Structure formats: C-alpha cells, structure tokens
Amino acid sequence: MMKIQNCPVSSYTLHNSSVTFLLFAHYLRMMTTKDIGSRMKTEDERPTPPGFRSLTSFTLKKTKPNNESSNLAGIQSDVDVEKLQKSVKRRPWILNDQPIDLEEPNNKHLKTVNISIENNLPKGVIRGGSACSNSPKVMPGWLPEESCRQVIDYSPFFYPTEEEFKDIYQYIAKIRPKAEEHGICRIKPPESWKPPPLIIQGNKFESCRFGTRVQQIDELKDLHSKRKLNAIIQRENLMDSDHGFEFECGPEFTLRSFKTHAEQFKRSYFKKQDIFTQPVKQWEKVEGEYWRIVQNPTHQIQVLSGHNLEAKVLGSGFPLPSLDDNQTEYMKSQWNLNNTPNLPGSLLAFDRDNSALLTPRLDVGMCFSSICWNVEEHHLYSLSYLHSGASRIMYGVPAKYRQKCEALLKKNFPELSGHRELFHKLVTQLSPSTLKSEGIPVYRCVQHAKQFVLIFPGAYYSGFDTDFSISEKVNLATLDWLPHGQLTVEKYSELHRKTSLSYDRMLIEAVRQAAKSPWDFRMRGWNNACGKDGWLTRALKSRVRQESIKREFLCDASQSRKMEEGFGCSVKRECGVCFYDLYLSAAGCACSPDKYSCLEHSKQICTCPWSSRFFLFRYEISELNLLIDTLEGKVNPKLV
DSSP states (O other): OOOOOOOOOHHHHHHHHHHHHHHHHHHHHHHHHHHHHHHHHTOOOOOOOOSSSSSSSSSEEEOOOOOGGGHHHHHHSSSSSHHHHHHHHEEOOOOOOOOOOSSSSOOGGGGGOOSSSSTTTTTTEEEEEEEETTEEEEOOOOOOGGGGOOOOOOEEEOOTTTTGGHHHHHHHHHHHHGGGGSSSSEEEEOOOOOOGGGGGSSSSHHOOOEEEEEEEEGGGGTHHHHHHHHHHHSSSSSGGGTTTTTEEEEEEEEEEHHHHHHHHHHHHOOOOOGGHHHHHHHHHHHHHHHHHHHHHOOOOOOOEEOOOEEEEHOOSSOOOOOEEESSOOHHTTTTTTGGGGGGGGOOGGGOOTOOHHHEEEEEEEOTTTTEEEEEOOOEEEEEEEEEEEEEEEEEEOOOOGHHHHHHHHHHHGGGGGTTTTGGGGOOOOOOHHHHHHTOOOOEEEOOOTTEEEEEOOTTTEEEESSSOOEEEEEOOOOOHHHHHHHHHHHHHHHHHOOSOHHHHHHHHHHHHHHHHHHHHHHHHTTOSSSSOHHHHHHHHHHHHHHHHHHHHHHOOOGGGOEEEETTTTTSSSSSSOOOOOOEEEEEEEEEEEEEEEEEGGGGGSSSSGGGEEEEEEOOOHHHHHHHHHHHHHOGGGGGO
16 A cells, blocks of 8 residues: 655645656657557658658669779668668659550540540640630740751752643653652642642631541650550451551641641740741751650650541542533643543553542641651552642652661561561651661652652652641552552562552553554553553563463362453452452352452362362463563454
8 A cells, every 4th residue: 555645635646647647658658669660660651851852753763883882882781771662662753763654545535536626635735825815825845956957868859841741641751760769759830830729718628627636746756656566466356456556536627727726836836936037948947846856855745637638528629620621721730639540641540440549638737747657558659739838848768778668667666576467557757867877868858839749659758747738649550650569469468468459450451451552552641551661561471470370380270260250340359368459360169159369378268178169260371461462562453
C-alpha cells in the first residue's frame, strides 16, 4: 500500500499527474522510436519538406562505369542503396528510365467523322488566338535557330512551248531521257494556258464537305509506324490490317473553313509576321522548320490533311468534258486530268472498267500536311496540278535507287523481318539528308500554283505543304511503263498483294489494236510501239516467254480448256492464293466451280486428286506468237 505523505491535496494531485505524464511520455517515446525504426527498415515514408519538392520531372538513368567510380567507393559504402531506391519510388517527379511506349494511344474521339471542329483540335492547338476568340492558337512555335533545311539539288524544270504543249504524251517522251534520272520534274504551262479556277469558285468552295486525317508530325520519322506495326503484328490475321497504318480520322470541313483553319494555324505558329514579307522565299523557312520537327521534335505537333479525296467528294478542278460540240478549249485539253488517262498513248485506256485509276483525286493540305515516302501503285506515272494555294515541296528518288531506298527503310524497321507483306503500308518520313548519307540521291521539286509535277515509274517520292493548297492528280501508263508493269505484278504475286489493274488485259488489248493497223496506231499517238524493238513487241515477247514456260512445266495439256470470252471481263479474276491476275490463264477444280488460282498455285486450290484439275487458256501460245510476228511486220495484219 502506498504511503501518503502529509501534504496538501493540491500538491499531491499535481505531483501524481506529473509522474503519470512523464511515464506516459516515456512510453510514447519508446513505442514511437521502435515503430519508426521498424518502418525505416521497409521504406521511407517521410513527407517532402515544404519548398523542397521539384516542380519538374527528371529521369534517373543507368550510366557506364568510369574513372570516377573508384573515388566514390568510400562514399558508396555509407549509402543504403536499397533504401534509397525505395525512397525514390515515392518521389513522383522522378521518372525511371523506360523504353518508348508503343501502345496504341486512346484516340477514340478522333475516329468519328462528323465531329465539331471547335471541340476536336489537333495537339499543340487551342482556341483563343489574338485575332479571334475562336481562332486556333498554337502552343509550340517556330525555332529558326534550329532549322534543318536540306542541302540537296533541284529536279529539272521544263517550259513547253505552245506547240509542244498540244500533245502531252509526245512531250513526256521528249523530256523523259533527262527528267527520269531525277525521278521527278516540274512543268510550267505556257502563259496562255489558264484554266478557270473552278475548285475555288461557286458553291463547292463554300458548301462541299470532306473528311480529314490527323497527322502527328513529330512521330512521322518512325514512331507512328512502329506503334502501328507493333499492334498489327500482334494480331493473328495480318490480312485484316489493310488500313492499319492510316492516320486517324479528323473533323470534316468545307474548303472555306479548312482554308481559314490553315491560315490561322500558320499565322499562330510562325509568330514573327515579317518572315513572310521578307524577300527570302518563305517556303525555305517552312522547310527548315518541318524537318526540325521530324528529326528533332521538341513538342507534339498535329495537323490535318485531306489526302487522296475521290472526285465525287469535291469534284474536279478542271471542267468536265461534254458530249456535245460546245466544248471549250480546257474541256478538250490533253492536260485536263479528266482526259489524260484516256488519250491515245495511255495504256490505262485499255482498262476502262477500272474507274479508280482513270478518275483524278484531290489533295487539300495545310502547313506541314505530309505525303510520306511511297511509290505509286504498280509503279505508274503520276501527274499532279496545283490549282490554288501555297507552294508544295516535293522530293524524288530515281527508280534505279528504289531497291537501295527500300533496304534503308527496312533497316530502320527491323520489326518487318518475317512480315514483308506489310512493307508497302509503312508511313515514314526520313529526311533527304538521311537518304543522302546512304548514297541515295534525292532531288527537291518546289511546285507553285498553276504548275504540274510529273513523277516517273518506280520513283520514290515524298513532300509536304507550306500552307493551304488544293491540288489534283491522276495516274498514267505510257509505253515505256510496260517493263515496270510486268515486274510489279510478279512482285505483287510474290508478296501475295492485291493488284489494282489487269496488266495482261491492257497489254493484249493494246497489241490487238496495234496488230490490226500498225500505221494507224502509230499515227494516233503510239510512237515506237511496233517493230522489232517496239515497246509493245518487247513486252509481249517477254510475257509470252514466261507464260509458255509455266504452261509447259505446270500444266497437263490434256486437261486444258478454252477460256470463256467473258471470263474476268466484268469482274477481275484473281488467284485465290497470291492474287495474280488470271486474264491469260487460270487453274480450277470440279469441286469448286467458282474458285480459281494461277498456274503456280494450282495444287493449292483443294485436296482433290491432280486428275480433277482443269486449266483455262484465253489464247494458245501459237496465237500469241502470231501477234508478235504481226507487230514485227512479218505477217499481214489482215491475216490476224
């Protein structure tokens, strides 16, 4: 029992309370020290002192050992590395070193076609410019001190006379020896040739709407394709990825509203207004900035592009030909792109059912809108005309360097190994200086309004717009294209890639026309077509030689049949395995009446015995050889 001292109650109470408080404080100190010690063994949870938290992120990276490591040995021995690493994880402004994220970003809001312009702006753009509260204000800006303008040569520039300009295919044949070695060239029409600017007049400019694509310029070098490629390869069925590399859908515009958007974007991006009034060519400034963004991006820059628009969307910028006698000069002009593919001298005229290749297409662009490196389908010619707007900068690589160019692209995308069928779908923008460093010549072609640009067969090309512009383009197939055409269909078959035209049909139809009357054929614009060394003669010889070898080694003559005349005429027939065109020959089986293959894949049609196969031939080899003799002048055309 505690003995109570003889003291006042108040003194006892105070003394007893003090003891209790001291005991309780000592207990708390013991427990807190123990708890903190145990927790420090697991991780550091101490809060950041006020004023010491970083406002910006930085990255910790592993570094290679160097000579200073030995001097730090003593210091490192006193540091608990494990505790430091765990503590760092709790600092949100410190980022661990990590690879580029190739996951597909969530851009679902961009995939709706009919979306409001005001609420769906590209990255780097907000509403509220100085001119108007609703105008686009660009967050990043021009960095002229970091310009990356390319040091390359220019492509040829031609000025046809009034007389030369009358026949487009004769003029192309005239300039081809000089221009083809550059892959691309520019043509300025005579001063008197001034077609009416229909595309910027009337209701079309104000009311017709078109869809756009969102292009992220800072990702064009490789990140866009690497992300898309990563997603496509992970899918089981690669054939379902035909559009896997395309840019995301953007807002719809009229030409008027797109022009306003483009002008406001450029004015806001290049904040120094006087650069466009100085005597220096403004496209040079834009070119340097464009390649800076592509090669050394510092911000996310997205722009919009209306690329490869069908004529039915906005119509043609040229007057459409009419069937009556009241045609104007420009309705009949051979340089009217509605006429060009159908003229004598163009092999596409013999594939009239192929409206996709015979119809011009429109491009509507703004500053930095891009055409990434590509080659035309089937290595056709491409002829484009800039109707209105600012200059477009194009780059061309001659066809003889095509394989070297493709090797460089494959080198930059090792993910393509084992997936060759995806190569032609790549969307990439390597700088001309990069290609030059690999021994690939690149030529610059600056297309101004009212000028044509001609791209030759097999040439790689790319480009971009410097401001709002409207251009129109169409494909051509002249006689000198024939060697490119045959090589392309064989390459497409090897890659199991669909074709866009029937090479055999175009060739045979042209040969039949020439064989009926070689003189008339030549007089109608088909120069150098016939004769022993004519373009048609050499092309047919090569094709017949190839076809005869296949029939000899891959077919059984006793199982051959005459192909029906309408086979593959209304609907192009293709091999079910490699998509090879079946105009000249095909293989089938009784078990599948509507299923056909090329001669090389006849065994893959089905599992039926070989005896159940049959082979369809449109012409016998002897008939094709007779056509060759007629072209060479050995046989009277009336006997064919």
